[in-house]
Amino acid sequence: MIIEEAKRYITELFNGNADGHDTEHSMRVYKNAMEIAKGYPEADATVIALAALLHDTDDHKLFDHENNENTREFLKSQNVDEEVTEKICEVINTVSFSKNRGRKPGTIEGAIVQDADRLDAMGAIGIARTFAYGGKHGRTLDNSMQHFYEKLLVLKEELNTPEAKQMAEIRHGFLEQFIEEWKRECW
Numbered sequence: 001m002i003i004e005e006a007k008r009y010i011t012e013l014f015n016g017n018a019d020g021h022d023t024e025h026s027m028r029v030y031k032n033a034m035e036i037a038k039g040y041p042e043a044d045a046t047v048i049a050l051a052a053l054l055h056d057t058d059d060h061k062l063f064d065h066e067n068n069e070n071t072r073e074f075l076k077s078q079n080v081d082e083e084v085t086e087k088i089c090e091v092i093n094t095v096s097f098s099k100n101r102g103r104k105p106g107t108i109e110g111a112i113v114q115d116a117d118r119l120d121a122m123g124a125i126g127i128a129r130t131f132a133y134g135g136k137h138g139r140t141l142d143n144s145m146q147h148f149y150e151k152l153l154v155l156k157e158e159l160n161t162p163e164a165k166q167m168a169e170i171r172h173g174f175l176e177q178f179i180e181e182w183k184r185e186c187w
Contacts, residue, residue: 025056030053
């Protein structure tokens, strides 16, 4: 099955990555996306699943690729129709926060996968990923904390689906609690 092949592919591709853009992240995005997708029977579940699993396979923070090279190569190896490949790449290209800030995806599949990825940047996981990424890239703890204000705290308001907004409530609250505790301990 192509979903299992995609899981194997990302496991190999992200082997050794410790900056929060790893197999575990992609699997959480996949899980979030499939949970949100339950409320949208009209959405293409295969496009959602593959886009969620493959969304970081060409991420500009990890690879110097253009035009979704890794994604396209994988999908071609699985004999995925060109039209479906284009839909998956279109969804993937709407996910990145830094490249799509303030823009809403044009499809329900894009909205779902974008929300699923953004949920994984919130709560306890989002905090852990922020410091993992910061440490790998030589950021101080204070520099990493700045990321909370630049991205993590604004995510809740930029979600697309009611399901994701509901899922975000507890995660957002945890971010706010963490910041308050950080301030108490640092100041």
